[in-house]
Amino acid sequence: MSRLGKVLRTALAALVASWGLAGCMASPDAIPVSQGGFDFAVELKGGTAVARNYHTGRLNFAELEEAARSAIETASGCAVRTLVKRDEINTFDATLDCAA
Numbered sequence: 001m002s003r004l005g006k007v008l009r010t011a012l013a014a015l016v017a018s019w020g021l022a023g024c025m026a027s028p029d030a031i032p033v034s035q036g037g038f039d040f041a042v043e044l045k046g047g048t049a050v051a052r053n054y055h056t057g058r059l060n061f062a063e064l065e066e067a068a069r070s071a072i073e074t075a076s077g078c079a080v081r082t083l084v085k086r087d088e089i090n091t092f093d094a095t096l097d098c099a100a
């Protein structure tokens with residue numbers, strides 16, 4: 001039982017550390033948005049946006065992509081013209097279509 005306890009304590013410590021790291025990775029200018037059960041940090045710059053999600057478990061990427069699109073549209077007030085997933089985990093780049 002003590003080996004299991006040690007493994008669980010180590011896993012908990014790693015989880016807490018990853019939460020702290022996720023908070024450090026988000027830009028201070030990022031807008032927090034929750035969509036489709038996912039939390040995003042959305043950064044806006046000109047006609048582009050970046051949405052980051054720090055979920056680490058198994059997930060449906062089609063649902064995540066749609067939630068990222070909605071989060072960007074909510075944060076920007078603009079329609080998403082293009083949405084591309086980066087190689088980075090759960091990071092999406094978008095170009096925006098903002099009607100004047």
